[in-house]
Amino acid sequence: MSVLVYTESDKGNFKKNAFEAVSYAYEVAQQLGDTVTALAINASDCSVLGQYGANKVKHVSNEQLTNFNAKAYANAIAEAAISENAKTIIISSSADSKFLSGILAAKLNAGYVPNVVAAPVSTSPLVVKRTAFSNKGFAHTEITSETRIIGVSNNSFGVVEHGVQVDVEDFAVQVNDKDFGAKSVEVDKVVGKATIADADVVVSAGRGLKGPENWGMIEELADVLGAATACSKPVSDLGWRPHGEHVGQTGKPVASNLYIAIGISGAIQHLAGVSASKTKVVINTDPEAPFFKAADYGVVGDAFEVVPQLIEKLKEFKAQNA
Amino acid sequence: MKILVCISNVPDTTSKINFTEGDTKFDTNGVQFVINPNDEFGLTRAMWFKEKQGATVHVATVGGAQTEPTIRKALAIGADEAIRINAEPTDGFFVARQLAEVAKNGGYDLIIAGRESIDYNGGMVPGIIATLLDMNFVNTCVSLEIEGTDAKAVREIDGGNETIATSLPLVIGGQKGLVEESDLRIPNMRGIMMARKKALHVVEATDAPTMTADVKFEKPAAKGPVKLVDAGNIDELISLLHNEAKAI
Numbered sequence: 001m002s003v004l005v006y007t008e009s010d011k012g013n014f015k016k017n018a019f020e021a022v023s024y025a026y027e028v029a030q031q032l033g034d035t036v037t038a039l040a041i042n043a044s045d046c047s048v049l050g051q052y053g054a055n056k057v058k059h060v061s062n063e064q065l066t067n068f069n070a071k072a073y074a075n076a077i078a079e080a081a082i083s084e085n086a087k088t089i090i091i092s093s094s095a096d097s098k099f100l101s102g103i104l105a106a107k108l109n110a111g112y113v114p115n116v117v118a119a120p121v122s123t124s125p126l127v128v129k130r131t132a133f134s135n136k137g138f139a140h141t142e143i144t145s146e147t148r149i150i151g152v153s154n155n156s157f158g159v160v161e162h163g164v165q166v167d168v169e170d171f172a173v174q175v176n177d178k179d180f181g182a183k184s185v186e187v188d189k190v191v192g193k194a195t196i197a198d199a200d201v202v203v204s205a206g207r208g209l210k211g212p213e214n215w216g217m218i219e220e221l222a223d224v225l226g227a228a229t230a231c232s233k234p235v236s237d238l239g240w241r242p243h244g245e246h247v248g249q250t251g252k253p254v255a256s257n258l259y260i261a262i263g264i265s266g267a268i269q270h271l272a273g274v275s276a277s278k279t280k281v282v283i284n285t286d287p288e289a290p291f292f293k294a295a296d297y298g299v300v301g302d303a304f305e306v307v308p309q310l311i312e313k314l315k316e317f318k319a320q321n322a
Numbered sequence: 323m324k325i326l327v328c329i330s331n332v333p334d335t336t337s338k339i340n341f342t343e344g345d346t347k348f349d350t351n352g353v354q355f356v357i358n359p360n361d362e363f364g365l366t367r368a369m370w371f372k373e374k375q376g377a378t379v380h381v382a383t384v385g386g387a388q389t390e391p392t393i394r395k396a397l398a399i400g401a402d403e404a405i406r407i408n409a410e411p412t413d414g415f416f417v418a419r420q421l422a423e424v425a426k427n428g429g430y431d432l433i434i435a436g437r438e439s440i441d442y443n444g445g446m447v448p449g450i451i452a453t454l455l456d457m458n459f460v461n462t463c464v465s466l467e468i469e470g471t472d473a474k475a476v477r478e479i480d481g482g483n484e485t486i487a488t489s490l491p492l493v494i495g496g497q498k499g500l501v502e503e504s505d506l507r508i509p510n511m512r513g514i515m516m517a518r519k520k521a522l523h524v525v526e527a528t529d530a531p532t533m534t535a536d537v538k539f540e541k542p543a544a545k546g547p548v549k550l551v552d553a554g555n556i557d558e559l560i561s562l563l564h565n566e567a568k569a570i
C-alpha cells in the first residue's frame with residue numbers, strides 16, 4: 001500500500017511545504033511499511049520529489065486546474081487515493097490545503113487531523129501529535145477511521161532528504177463543471193516577498209511603533225532578512241497595516257525559524273499564535289512586557305533606536321557572510 | 323435569505339489552558355466560555371444581512387445544556403432563533419454531520435461557520451457541511467457580498483487575497499475581516515430581554531461515528547529565561563542569532 005501525499009505547487013514550482021509534506025509522508029510510510037506516492041498538479045519537475053522520499057509521482061496535467069480550486073483539487077486527491085488504495089493521506093497546512101481538507105475528508109469519509117507537528121507517536125493505533133488551543137497546548141490524537149488525513153504543520157517536521165528512486169506517471173482526473181461553483185476571479189498577492197506562512201523569518205511590530213508612518217524601518221529590516229512582515233491585532237484593527245498581517249490566536253499562526261517582535265507587549269492571544277516559532281526576539285522599552293517571558297533573546301530599548309542599528313549591523317553581517 | 327450561523331462554544335481567549343484526569347481532558351475549571359471569535363465575525367456579518375437585506379438568522383451549536391448561555395448571547399446580539407443539538411462535540415466530523423443534518427431540513431441559503439474554533443482548531447466543519455449538502459464553499463472568508471443569489475467572496479490566501487464569484491446556496495468559513503472589529507456587538511439590555519423570548523430548540527443528535535479521539539494532552543515545555551542583550555550592543559544579538567540560535 002502507499003501513503004499518498006498532496007504536493008502543492010505555484011506556477012509549476014513546488015512550494016517548500018510540498019517537500020516537508022513528502023518528508024513527513026516518507027517517515028509515516030517507513031513506520032507503516034508502505035511506499036510514498038505523491039500527487040502533483042501542473043508541476044514542472046516532478047522527479048525532484050524523489051529527493052524527499054517519493055517512490056512515485058502521479059502527475060495531473062490539466063488546464064482546467066491551472067488555478068487552485070478547492071473542490072476540483074479535492075476530487076483529484078480523492079481519485080488518486082482511490083486509485084492507489086491509499087488509506088493514509090498527507091497534506092500541508094497552507095491556506096489552500098486547509099481549504100480543501102474538509103471537502104476531502106467528507107469525500108473519503110476520513111478522519112482528519114490538522115496542525116500535526118511530529119512523526120506519529122504510534123501507528124497501530126495511529127496517534128499523531130498536533131497543536132491545540134491555538135498553540136497553548138498539544139493533543140495526541142488517535143485517528144480511528146479506516147482512511148485518515150494528516151495535515152502537517154508548516155515548518156514543524158522539517159524538510160528531510162532521502163534520495164529515493166522515483167517514477168513519474170501521468171494521471172488523468174475527471175473535472176466536472178459543477179466543481180467550479182466557486183470560481184476564482186482575481187488573485188491579489190504580493191510577489192517577490194516572503195509570506196507569513198512560509199517565511200523563515202518574520203518581522204512583526206505592534207502598537208509601540210506609534211503610527212503607520214513608522215513602518216519604513218520594519219519593512220527595511222524585513223528586507224535585509226528576507227523576512228515577511230507581520231503585526232499585532234490592534235495594529236491591523238487601527239488600519240495601520242492590512243488584516244493579512246495580523247498574527248496571533250485570531251490572526252495567522254506563525255511557525256518561522258525566527259520571529260522578531262518589535263513594540264509588541266506579548267498578550268496571551270498574540271503569544272499563542274507565534275509560540276511555534278523556533279527563536280523569538282523581543283525589542284521593547286518596557287522590561288516588564290510579558291513578551292520577555294516568552295522570548296529567547298530580548299533587548300530592552302526604544303525601537304526607534306534599536307531597529308535602525310539592527311538594520312545597519314545586519315547589513316554588515318550579510319556583507320561579510322555573503 | 324435564510325442564514326444559519328454555526329457557533330462553537332470555546333474558552334475565552336485569555337484563558338490559561340490546563341488539563342485534568344491524567345492529562346486526558348481539558349480542565350474547564352474557572353474557564354469562561356464565549357462565542358468562538360471566528361464565528362462572532364460571521365454572526366455579525368449575518369446581522370448586517372438581516373438589517374440591510376431582510377435576512378432571517380438562525381444559530382446552531384452542538385453541545386450540552388452548559389452551552390446555552392453562549393447561544394443566548396447570539397440571540398441577544400440579534401439572531402432570530404437558536405438550535406442546540408444535544409450532544410458532546412466529540413470531533414469535527416461528528417459536529418459537521420450534526421449541523422448538516424439540521425441544515426438539510428432548514429432550507430438555508432447561506433451557512434456561516436468559522437474557519438476554525440480556537441479550542442481544538444479542527445478547521446474542517448464548514449468544508450464537510452458544504453460537501454455533505456453539496457453547496458458551494460469558500461474558506462477563510464474575509465468579505466462577503468450577496469446580490470440575489472450571486473455572491474462575491476474574498477478569501478485570504480497565503481500572501482494575499484483571492485476574489486471568488488459564487489452563488490447561493492453557499493457555506494463559508496469566516497474569520498476576522500468579514501466585519502470590522504468595531505462592528506462587533508455587545509448585547510444590550512433590550513437584546514438580552516428579547517433573547518429570553520426567542521425560540522431555542524433543543525434537538526437530539528443523529529447517529530454518527532467519530533473519526534478521531536484525543537487520547538492525551540500536553541502543555542508546551544517550559545521555556546528557559548530570556549537572554550537580554552544591551553541596546554548598545556546589537557553585535558552581540560547578531561552573534562547570538564548566528565552562532566547560538568543558528569537563526570540567521
Ligand SMILES: Cc1cc2nc3c(=O)[nH]c(=O)nc-3n(C[C@H](O)[C@H](O)[C@H](O)COP(=O)(O)OP(=O)(O)OC[C@H]3O[C@@H](n4cnc5c(N)ncnc54)[C@H](O)[C@@H]3O)c2cc1C
Pocket residue numbers: 205206207208209231232233234235246247248249250251262263264265266267268269270273283284285286289301302303304335359
Ligand atoms: C478575542 C481577542 C482576540 C485577540 N487576538 C489577538 C491576536 O490574534 N493577535 C494579537 O496580536 N492580539 C490579539 N488580541 C489583542 C491582545 O489582547 C493585545 O491587545 C494585543 O496583542 C496588543 O498589541 P500590541 O502588543 O501591539 O500593543 P500593546 O499591548 O499596546 O503593546 C505595545 C508595546 O510596545 C511597547 N513600546 C512602546 N513604545 C515603544 C518603543 N518606542 N520601542 C519599543 N517598544 C515600545 C510597550 O512597552 C508595549 O509593550 C486579542 C484580544 C481579544 C480580546
